[in-house]
Amino acid sequence: MSPQTDNPSVLFSSFTQGHLQLTNRVVLPPMCQWEAGDDGYPTAYHFAHYGSRAVGGVGMQILEATAVEARGRISPNDLGIWTDQQGETLAKLADCIKDLGSVPAMQLGHSGNKARPGTGRAVGPVGEAFSDRYEAPEELTAEGIDQVTEAFAEGARRASKAGFKALELHAAHGYLLHQFLSPIMNTRKDQFGGSTENRLRFPLEVIRRCRERISDSTTLMIRVSGSEYSERGYQMDEMIEMGQAFRDAGVEIIHVSSGGALPVAPPVYPGYQLELSRQLRQGTGLPTIAVGRLETPELAEFALREGYCDLVAVGRALMRDPNWAVGAALTLGDVPPVSDNLNKLFMPKT
Numbered sequence: 001m002s003p004q005t006d007n008p009s010v011l012f013s014s015f016t017q018g019h020l021q022l023t024n025r026v027v028l029p030p031m032c033q034w035e036a037g038d039d040g041y042p043t044a045y046h047f048a049h050y051g052s053r054a055v056g057g058v059g060m061q062i063l064e065a066t067a068v069e070a071r072g073r074i075s076p077n078d079l080g081i082w083t084d085q086q087g088e089t090l091a092k093l094a095d096c097i098k099d100l101g102s103v104p105a106m107q108l109g110h111s112g113n114k115a116r117p118g119t120g121r122a123v124g125p126v127g128e129a130f131s132d133r134y135e136a137p138e139e140l141t142a143e144g145i146d147q148v149t150e151a152f153a154e155g156a157r158r159a160s161k162a163g164f165k166a167l168e169l170h171a172a173h174g175y176l177l178h179q180f181l182s183p184i185m186n187t188r189k190d191q192f193g194g195s196t197e198n199r200l201r202f203p204l205e206v207i208r209r210c211r212e213r214i215s216d217s218t219t220l221m222i223r224v225s226g227s228e229y230s231e232r233g234y235q236m237d238e239m240i241e242m243g244q245a246f247r248d249a250g251v252e253i254i255h256v257s258s259g260g261a262l263p264v265a266p267p268v269y270p271g272y273q274l275e276l277s278r279q280l281r282q283g284t285g286l287p288t289i290a291v292g293r294l295e296t297p298e299l300a301e302f303a304l305r306e307g308y309c310d311l312v313a314v315g316r317a318l319m320r321d322p323n324w325a326v327g328a329a330l331t332l333g334d335v336p337p338v339s340d341n342l343n344k345l346f347m348p349k350t
């Protein structure tokens, strides 16, 4: 099931899913920059950071976890979209990314019980602290869950209005939506805990309400932890069942990461999450974004050709080098995804 293309490489071939059209398959994954003001607004840094990676030819950029509530920030210097004014300022960042030739997307996040000091009183599925490095959160009531659902929906409405072409719900890495999906983190005894159906209840309502609130041309994506690296966590068959439920509720692309339910680091090596992406892609029929040390062009190309994923997210390598895509295209014998003018500047004079 690898993508068909006449292009020299799959990595630099176009991608279409519904209304989302990308000129290549290199994605900047969400990465907190801790450079927002403590009011959640973007700063000059964000225009330079995302702007330079747009100039460098990245197909789609997913803005760092952008909090839907002030208390949902991971740190006091995260971006926020809990007011209309924040949405209007972020629209300028979306325009900047678009004008420079890339596609702007945004990750909508809520830290839940993994909030650092200075962000407000944390909330979670249960009142237990994540680890001794965090404070005990307030357990969300059914009414509180509805309020957070509304915050996600309003954040999604603002982001869609601001011109972000795709929105990614952050349901990975042990943050709030993952906290509800995970049998390790969610030990509630009510309709939001226990069975798969119950643990899905809140995330599915978030998806449905976001879908209702955004324009038809905005693509909804979700980021999941495909493995919790524990026998106590959900396993791949349950993850696929959840992925199918996300799809049926309106999700069009799944971004497959892993871990975060426990305070232990997973084993990390080039391509360590590819197999999770392949299984979710096969089990849901949805396109996936793979991520995790996919920093060589050859490995990224292999992942696409062998059907592990449809898009490749390159995180730290793009932090190190905003022009990563230019070098990758040259390595794969393809045309760098930048303007003709810039291409001349990048090429050695003969």
Ligand SMILES: Cc1cc2nc3c(=O)[nH]c(=O)nc-3n(C[C@H](O)[C@H](O)[C@H](O)COP(=O)(O)O)c2cc1C
Pocket (backbone or CB within 6 Å): 029, 030, 031, 032, 033, 064, 065, 107, 170, 172, 173, 223, 257, 291, 292, 293, 294, 295, 313, 314, 315, 316, 317
């Ligand atoms: C500085 C930094 C900040 C990150 N912030 C986020 C985030 O806001 N949301 C998220 O889902 N993942 C976040 N991640 C994880 C990355 O999106 C990505 O999955 C991870 O870096 C693995 O990809 P890589 O090996 O290509 O860097 C962050 C990673 C780094 C290094």
